[in-house]
Amino acid sequence: MPYHHGDLRRALLDTALEAIGEQGPAALSLRDVARRAGVSHAAPTHHFPDKTALLTALAAEGWSLLADALREAAANEGEFAELGVAYVVFATSHPAHFAVMRAPGLARADDPELEAAMSRARAEMRSGVQRFEAGSTRDADTTALAAWSLVHGLAALILEGAVPLKADADVAEVARAVTARLRPPP
The missing domain is CATH 1.10.10 (Arc Repressor Mutant, subunit A)
Structure with missing residues (x-):
């Protein structure tokens, strides 16, 4: 190009x-x-x-795009699990950004733009968790960590090819089926 x-x-x-x-x-x-x-x-x-500055800019851009995706999912007043679907769809549709975002030591963690973008994404997730946990006695921070671990792991597994997708199954459907496990059983 x-x-x-x-x-x-x-x-x-x-x-x-x-x-x-x-x-x-x-x-x-x-x-x-x-x-x-x-x-x-x-x-x-x-x-x-230098290379680190370029990767830092890409990481900041990725976290900002993720925050936007999470905000959009929350704005649609979907269930909490839809934030997880948005995370997996973001990661699989922006694999290069996602690779930089999860590569420790390649970006400047103290970069103000990167810190702001990461904080925005965390705030979107935290807001969703607070709505999900409203009235619950469970710790919202632990719920957020559990949800993030689940969707981050699923995204990584899909990107690594460990979760083979059927031609007719799309990422959102698979993510929705997995994140449904976040709901308490009926």
Whole structure:
């Protein structure tokens, strides 16, 4: 995807996502991103001084997109489990973002944009848990951790190919069936 005068920063982010999709975040190099984007090897440093800065920007973007997906699921006044469905659908439809978001040590954890995006996503999940646990004596933080563990694990298993999907089954259907287990039995 050669860059043609416009938003170089966005072109670099998109090119990096493509490369991550092929080889994973650890193997990413600024030189390869520049080559793929059709710019000089020094061009990326005008926006990203190093690989970590590029990966941090992608992680922040991913967490922000996840927060938006969770907010949209909550706005539709769906059940709590729909937040989990939104998480799995996000992860499987944005696998490169998801790979960067779950790769410890590749991004700057103290980056203000990244911290803000992560906080927003956590707040959306926390809000859903609080609605779900209203009137319950259960600890909402433990419920949030259990829900996150379930949907994060499911997303990772789908992306790794460990959960083979039938041609006629879509990710949302599988996620909905699994997250239904979050409801107390009748």
